[in-house]
Structure formats: C-alpha cells, structure tokens
Amino acid sequence: xxxxxxxxxxxxxxxxxxxxxxCGGLPIAFVGTRLGALVAASAAAAFPGxxxxxxxxxxxxxxxxxxxxRARMIGLLKSGQRSASTKEVMETFARVGVLDVVxxxxxxxxxxxxxxxxxxxxxxxxxxxxxxxxxxxxKPELRPALTAxxxxxxxxxxxxxxxxxxxxxxxxxxxxxxxxxxVESGGLDVVPITTQFLETVA
Numbered sequence: 001x002x003x004x005x006x007x008x009x010x011x012x013x014x015x016x017x018x019x020x021x022x023c024g025g026l027p028i029a030f031v032g033t034r035l036g037a038l039v040a041a042s043a044a045a046a047f048p049g050x051x052x053x054x055x056x057x058x059x060x061x062x063x064x065x066x067x068x069x070r071a072r073m074i075g076l077l078k079s080g081q082r083s084a085s086t087k088e089v090m091e092t093f094a095r096v097g098v099l100d101v102v103x104x105x106x107x108x109x110x111x112x113x114x115x116x117x118x119x120x121x122x123x124x125x126x127x128x129x130x131x132x133x134x135x136x137x138x139k140p141e142l143r144p145a146l147t148a149x150x151x152x153x154x155x156x157x158x159x160x161x162x163x164x165x166x167x168x169x170x171x172x173x174x175x176x177x178x179x180x181x182x183v184e185s186g187g188l189d190v191v192p193i194t195t196q197f198l199e200t201v202a
Contacts (some may be wrong), residue, residue, distance in 0.1 A: 131160035132199035136167035
C-alpha cells in the first residue's frame with residue numbers, strides 16, 4: 001500500500017547486484033512488462049551496457065491509467081456491479097490508498113510516483129546499450145506512438161529495435177473469465193523473440 005516507483009527500482013537493482021555477486025560472470029539483462037518496463041529501464045541505468053527489453057511499455061502514462069480505470073469499470077459492469085464515475089473512483093483511491101483492478105491491488109503511492117514518468121527519458125537516461133521494444137497487439141504493424149518513440153530515441157542517440165507480437169488482450173476486460181490465453185493468442189512468441197535478441201547482443 002506504500003509502494004513507490006523508486007522502491008521498485010531499488011528492489012530490482014538490489015536483486016541484480018545479488019545475482020552478479022552470486023553468479024559471478026554471468027551476463028545480466030533487464031526485461032520488463034508494461035509498468036515493469038519502466039522499472040527495468042530505470043534500474044538498468046546502474047548497470048552500464050546491459051541489454052534492455054521492454055514488453056509493451058506505456059508510452060503515455062495518462063492513457064495507461066485511463067486504460068486501467070476502464071478495465072476496472074468494465075470488470076465491475078460484467079459482474080453486475082455499479083461503476084462509479086472516474087472522479088468518484090479517483091477520490092476514493094486517494095482517500096483509501098489502494099484500488100482493486102481486475103483482482104490486482106494498485107497503490108495510490110505507486111500511481112502518484114509514476115504518472116509523470118516518460119519512457120523516452122528513462123531509456124535515454126539508462127545510457128548506451130542494446131534496447132528492444134516488443135509491442136503486443138492484435139495488429140502486426142507498429143503503433144504510430146511506438147514508431148515515434150523509436151525515432152525520438154534514435155535522435156537522442158539511442159538506437160533500439162522494435163517489433164510486434166500478435167496478442168489478443170481480451171482477458172484484460174474479463175471476457176475470458178481470467179483464463180490463461182497466452183498459448184492460444186500467440187503471446188508466448190515474445191519469449192523466443194526476446195531470447196534471440198539477447199543472444200544476438202550478448
């Protein structure tokens with residue numbers, strides 16, 4: 001309930017350093033999904049040159065949190081419950097300190113410490129390193145926002161690769177009853193794509 005972005009980065013950095021101490025010379029890479037991609041990018045800054053892979057990172061934090069609130073609203077409606085207005089939800093969220101989103105708790109302190117983050121700035125601040133961004137979408141072409149992000153990062157001296165994996169995100173809105181859909185949706189294709197990238201840059 002008191003989790004912050006800085007604490008998540010510190011935890012990740014601590015684990016990475018422990019792995020280095022325990023595993024000797026084994027190479028380390030940072031991989032993160034959605035909000036975790038921002039954590040990975042920030043933590044990687046303490047490990048110069050280590051590869052960085054971002055799975056479906058949020059490019060616009062306002063839109064990211066709007067999607068979370070929409071998922072919560074749809075989940076409530078599907079279960080027959082009344083959904084409060086966005087204003088009411090945010091007021092309750094700030095007062096209570098935690099919000100249930102499709103069965104997962106979101107701490108208000110984490111929301112507050114991440115809502116102004118910029119993935120582009122985090123990638124650039126991490127310094128020169130191999131970077132790959134994987135889009136997970138029903139459409140094969142890269143979204144315009146991701147294409148623009150790649151171009152801006154390259155203009156700021158970070159050359160990164162971007163690819164798309166076919167993925168049906170219907171589970172996010174509770175349509176599947178929270179069954180695991182990765183195998184049938186193609187989501188697991190992200191694993192070989194990531195390992196191939198890491199093997200290439202190792």
